[in-house]
Amino acid sequence: MMNKTTCPRVSFDFTGRFLIPVYILVFIVGLVANGWGLKSLRHNWKKMGNVNMFVLNLGLTDILYLLTLPFLVVYYFMKSKWIFGEVFCKITRFCFNVNLYGSIGFLTCISVVYRYLAIVHPMRAMGRITLTHSVMISVIVWLLVSVQSLPDMFFPKAFRNNTEKCFDTTDNDHVEDYLKYTLGWTLTGFCIPFLITLGCYGHVAVVLWTLKSTDKVLKQRSLKLLLILILLFSVCYTPYHLFRNLNLLARVLTKQGICYKWYNGVYIARQISRVLVCLNSALNPLVYLHAHEDVTARLRQQLQQVRLSFHRLFVPDSGHVPVSQTEDQR
Template structure:
């Protein structure tokens, strides 16, 4: 709130450029890791077993800087907004609007956490399993980690599809509008289906 009005469009462009450069610097090393076997019989979304130790180190660093840091910043911003909404007076903020905003923020935080935190943890854990396997160490929980990692990848893909549904569900006005349209459609269908019966009775 304190910086409201102080950030110009030039500041926004500079910040955006810095963020994109930071993201590019994070993802650039991934291009230099081997992604296929020598005979191209197998592809990896991470790297081959030859460089898996180095990739695990890189993945942990990228998780800390590319996920944990932005997540903490986002969580801090959301928490600040929630505190502002909770401390605002009813005269300043409409109670219904405040409740909608709080619900939306809490659901978004929960959804983001459920979809992304397991993915990053299990991704690095799965890489560690590959490191142990390379050292001829085998444990019964390796398969569980692999299956859980695949589930985590699915949750990440599901997140962009769930976000619009969250906005749809949380927005009470939109939900009410949809219910009204559904009722009107039901009445229209009922009238159409009753019309032939009434005509037969008249004739």
């Protein structure tokens, strides 16, 4: 621990140089990938079933965020000088948060509805989850994400009497309250969906590998989507939430006169995590590749065949009366 006057100075010059080229790359790749993904979704709309609604909304959250990147590129190119007004600053940050937590929400829906219910409980889920249900669930996700992200807009995004800044969090005067808010946000918007996704796919993996009748290709395709989602959560989402909260904690401690040498390292890690989290808009189209494969239908057909075999083996056919029964009835 050190005195406040000897606090290590955080290097803010790192941010602009690092984020500009990444934002430009993500903007180009993200638009191309999501444009191709939405086109693929349109061609496979009927084939994909009710999961198409979740994949569509996943793509819309990405497009919403990607359209804000040119303004952030201008912001960092002008050495963190915001020229688009305070209101649009908050709208830009709101779009980022909606994209982030909307992506997590719809990926969770795909995990639960498209994989878990269809594979682990195919007989219960078959025909019960309609397009109307998918639309209603999507609306609920949008509402929850908006409610979670809306308080962020009420925190100042610039210094007092200075609209030339556009913070992604808030100023030092409100950092304590913002830390409390973001901890709750992390729990409800990230941790709980992450645990639900892990639980669902853990159960799916067990079911796939215990069923000997399931062919190898089918297992690989189903588990591949699990690996993609784990990649998205571990690379894009986990570092962002970890270092966002640690950086806010460092700011709170600095404000209280408590300083540590790791502050500058946390700040740099925080900027890297911001790059990683924006990559989700370019990586989410990987879900399109596996969502339109007819994996669920094939697996459900195999599961039905296995259950019919067991049914025929242990349950007598009602259409054929056993001999002993006919003798008793004479």
